[in-house]
Amino acid sequence: MGEPEIDLRGVRVRPGFIEAGAQAAMLADLREVARAAPVMRPVTRRGPMSVRMTSAGRLGWVADRRGYRYEATHPETGAPWPPIPESVLAVWRAVAGVQVDPDSCLVNLYREGAKMGMHQDRDEGDFGFPVVSISLGDEALFRVGSVEKGGKTTSLWLRSGDVAVMGGAARLVHHGIDRVKEGSSVLIPGGGRINVTLRVVR
Template identity: 70%
Template sequence: MGVSQMQMIDLRGVAIWPGRLDEAVQRALLAELREVVTAAPLFRPETRRGQKMSVQMTSAGRFGWVSDRRGYRYEERHPVTGAPWPPIPPAALALWRAVAPDAREPESCLVNLYREGARMGLHQDRDEADLSQPVLSISLGDDALFRVGNIERGGKTESHWLKSGDVALIAGDARLVHHGVDRVREGSSTLLDGGGRINVTMRVVT
């Protein structure tokens, strides 16, 4: 796997490796993600209040993350097609094994597509049963302003521009920090046809 030797950044306990994936690996992963989207089309989840999220989403693996008026949860089938989720892309699995070799195999791979104006508010990843397992995030496409706060809501935050090929690991004492994406810098990458950003997030669910 093509990787960079750039130094890891510690953002309030979140480990970020800038440029961890070179362009060839990014494009290989993107091709695998297209197959995922073909099998499990992108959809726009609703919040508990019935508001549509600004990001489009799908998943791969045993479980996919879904949200509607019944709340946030993992399901074994696509909420629109009713079909099981496709397998996690091999390139994503290889990265998980390289970055988190002591972790269990991921059971869910979320694929979030950020187009113009899309963002993700500060939140915790806490719908998983075993919070000792990490969350691994891969950025593809346009730059995204990634914000990290605290375990408790409120207080000071810090931000960092994630670029295409960057990898972030949320683990250990930082596993429950609030984090989100404030905005995407349109046109900062030519990786995706039509622009935008894809965030691939892997995690253990059970």
């Protein structure tokens, strides 16, 4: 399925892993997630983030002026997060290499020049499980560094349907999205990019 795997500083990237029809079906599933758990623009200690986000699963990732954490309910509605769609779980089960399903699915929406600064995914309780990232919509320039902050980085354009797996020695690498190439995909009405990130929180 898709093109040969790419090793990006230990991050395993599977180009074109999700074919066009499955991408459209997954997008429809994510719209249902957003109906149940409205998309928010988190505000951190540094100010508002440029991406908007929501979550699915047992726990959702929340960012505000108190910091970053996982919570069982939507911070604005107070309702539990909706279940992770089966279309998304199928990707995790195909690439994660573990027998445990994720309990958190973060959905990031990139529009209007949104980007994501270099960071580590380290709010989880067990780094033995990988982080799986799904790209839908416009292409995004994905930058990967090292576990240590600073130093050399390598970048790759992620396209709609690409899947990246951060596990093993690459589980805690710094990574980010420098920019999104607007209009490079017609998948999402009105343009933009959706990133779906799956994690085992415990």
